[in-house]
Amino acid sequence: MSALLRPEVSYRRMRSADLVAVAELEKSLYAFPWSLGNFRDSVEAGYDCWVACHGEHVVAYAILMVALDEAHLLNIAVAAPWQNRGMGRAFLDFMLGVARQAKCQIVYLEVRPSNLAARHLYRQAGFQQIAIRPSYYPAHGGREDALFLGITL
Numbered sequence: 001m002s003a004l005l006r007p008e009v010s011y012r013r014m015r016s017a018d019l020v021a022v023a024e025l026e027k028s029l030y031a032f033p034w035s036l037g038n039f040r041d042s043v044e045a046g047y048d049c050w051v052a053c054h055g056e057h058v059v060a061y062a063i064l065m066v067a068l069d070e071a072h073l074l075n076i077a078v079a080a081p082w083q084n085r086g087m088g089r090a091f092l093d094f095m096l097g098v099a100r101q102a103k104c105q106i107v108y109l110e111v112r113p114s115n116l117a118a119r120h121l122y123r124q125a126g127f128q129q130i131a132i133r134p135s136y137y138p139a140h141g142g143r144e145d146a147l148f149l150g151i152t153l
């Protein structure tokens with residue numbers, strides 16, 4: 001599957017050759033980033049790992065783990081200069097389409113309560129809170145809960 005997000009940005013599956021660029025982006029976006037090995041493991045495990053590219057450059061990435069009729073969005077991120085231009089929403093919708101094509105009926109994810117941009121994005125897309133996972137994330141000076149969200153497809 002491939003798709004055009006907008007004239008200059010296209011989606012494709014993540015390749016081994018993307019791992020360095022993806023891990024660099026990840027480091028620039030998260031205080032507690034995934035390692036390159038985490039991304040490599042995801043690709044090798046056969047998860048749905050996708051990138052959005054502008055020319056040769058990876059500007060966003062997402063990882064979806066499908067298990068039977070459920071999926072878990074493990075990561076989605078947009079490079080800082082590309083944020084607030086609708087790319088996160090378009091890419092999220094695309095990944096929900098990937099889940100639909102895999103015959104999933106529900107998609108889950110976790111988000112930090114402090115991540116207002118992501119929470120807004122997910123709410124706008126129709127995700128609803130299911131539960132709180134206490135002390136789920138590492139955080140400076142302690143741990144942070146996760147909001148556990150889901151959307152029925």
Ligand SMILES: CC(C)(COP(=O)(O)OP(=O)(O)OC[C@H]1O[C@@H](n2cnc3c(N)ncnc32)[C@H](O)[C@@H]1OP(=O)(O)O)[C@@H](O)C(=O)NCCC(=O)NCCS
Pocket residue numbers: 029075076077078079082083084085086087088089090110111112115116117118120121124
């Ligand atoms: C979360 C993220 C993917 C959103 O991507 P984006 O391309 O900026 O999102 P969009 O431009 O599509 O915006 C989607 C909605 O979120 C809102 N939004 C974006 N940034 C926001 C912010 N900092 N605070 C509040 N709302 C914000 C937009 O206004 C838009 O809402 P609207 O449709 O009501 O106008 C991006 O901020 C990101 O990559 N963050 C770092 C990685 C991350 O935290 N990923 C999520 C982990 S759970």
